[in-house]
Amino acid sequence: MREITDNWEELYETEVSQKLRHFSREGRMYDCLFAQQLTRELLEELFTIADNLRKITKTKEGADHASSLLSDKRAMLYFVQPSTRTFLSFLNACHLLGIKTSEIRDTSTSSEVKGESSEDTVRTFSSYVDLIIMRHPTPGFVEKTAWLMNRTKRPVPVINAGSGKDQHPTQALLDVYTLHKSFDGEIDGKKIVMVGDLKRGRTVRSLSYLMKNYKNVSLAFVSPKEFKMEPDILGFLKKHSIPYVETADFMSVMPEADAIYMTRIQDEHDTSGESRKVDYSPFYFKKEHLKIIKPSCVIMHPLPRRDEIETAVDEDPRAIYWRQERNGMWVRAAMISYIFKTNEKIIECCISNVSKILYDT
Ligand code: NCD
Numbered sequence: 001m002r003e004i005t006d007n008w009e010e011l012y013e014t015e016v017s018q019k020l021r022h023f024s025r026e027g028r029m030y031d032c033l034f035a036q037q038l039t040r041e042l043l044e045e046l047f048t049i050a051d052n053l054r055k056i057t058k059t060k061e062g063a064d065h066a067s068s069l070l071s072d073k074r075a076m077l078y079f080v081q082p083s084t085r086t087f088l089s090f091l092n093a094c095h096l097l098g099i100k101t102s103e104i105r106d107t108s109t110s111s112e113v114k115g116e117s118s119e120d121t122v123r124t125f126s127s128y129v130d131l132i133i134m135r136h137p138t139p140g141f142v143e144k145t146a147w148l149m150n151r152t153k154r155p156v157p158v159i160n161a162g163s164g165k166d167q168h169p170t171q172a173l174l175d176v177y178t179l180h181k182s183f184d185g186e187i188d189g190k191k192i193v194m195v196g197d198l199k200r201g202r203t204v205r206s207l208s209y210l211m212k213n214y215k216n217v218s219l220a221f222v223s224p225k226e227f228k229m230e231p232d233i234l235g236f237l238k239k240h241s242i243p244y245v246e247t248a249d250f251m252s253v254m255p256e257a258d259a260i261y262m263t264r265i266q267d268e269h270d271t272s273g274e275s276r277k278v279d280y281s282p283f284y285f286k287k288e289h290l291k292i293i294k295p296s297c298v299i300m301h302p303l304p305r306r307d308e309i310e311t312a313v314d315e316d317p318r319a320i321y322w323r324q325e326r327n328g329m330w331v332r333a334a335m336i337s338y339i340f341k342t343n344e345k346i347i348e349c350c351i352s353n354v355s356k357i358l359y360d361t
Pocket of ligand 1: 085086162168171202203263264302303304
């Protein structure tokens with residue numbers, strides 16, 4: 001019998017590693033809420049599924065097969081915070097697998113304007129859909145939705161597509177998938193530089209958590225003093241013996257970097273215009289910096305960007321942010337297929353496709 005606590009406040013305060021059992025079933029991740037859920041074993045499995053999906057959908061036959069895998073399922077995309085690529089990549093990931101989708105992108109178009117609580121609104125979804133993919137400005141709200149759903153008679157899995165300033169696990173997933181592909185599967189031993197508004201950027205927070213899965217990785221956090229990485233993440237890194245440095249001198253860490261992960265200033269979280277008081281220009285990656293970085297260094301960005309990467313950098317083969325963006329669709333489709341346990345069918349189909357190609361030639 002699964003133990004589901006009645007006390008939300010207590011659960012919310014519980015350390016993540018202690019509460020993961022509430023969000024898994026039969027030893028598998030059921031709700032994807034925290035980057036800490038993504039173990040190396042799970043990551044490798046998701047990468048394999050994503051690679052196989054890419055392969056099989058190259059032919060119409062394979063794409064038709066993929067879109068039959070979950071054609072009996074429906075998903076709700078509840079994105080009440082701005083989103084372009086996370087929304088579109090999840091939408092297209094669902095469509096790749098044949099899942100029918102519905103969406104709410106603004107609370108003003110839902111019954112929340114009639115005074116219905118957000119909790120009641122999301123409970124309504126479970127009457128109609130089999131999966132909830134959610135982006136919400138309030139930290140913890142996605143987790144609360146998953147907790148609520150797990151207590152209903154018709155539970156449905158919940159995927160966190162960005163919650164407040166705290167977590168964005170599927171962005172971290174696509175980021176490591178991109179690193180994995182860029183480094184031929186060898187993330188161990190790499191030096192990763194994260195740059196920008198590290199205090200309020202949920203992508204860099206989630207990505208830092210994932211580093212526990214790799215050996216001898218070291219991190220450099222480059223930010224203005226006002227937007228340094230939060231102590232909870234630094235504490236996590238210390239606990240897992242992951243070395244890091246903090247600096248405001250971007251150029252000093254460029255030559256050694258294997259990956260540079262740029263982020264924009266997160267001024268939507270300003271309470272009193274604090275972003276305007278900060279000179280962000282020392283945290284820009286410019287064309288002239290291409291001469292300083294290693295020939296093998298990759299430049300990443302979760303996007304959207306403002307001025308922190310000069311557009312002239314886009315032409316350089318080391319700028320991989322557009323590829324990173326596209327990787328999101330495949331690896332999110334992989335995660336959905338894992339949650340619904342259809343991953344084996346993708347692998348089987350890939351094996352039979354390969355043998356068909358070998359046999360036909
Ligand atoms: C990020 C986000 O929403 O946190 N974007 C994304 O999901 N691709 C980063 C950002 O908005 O700066």
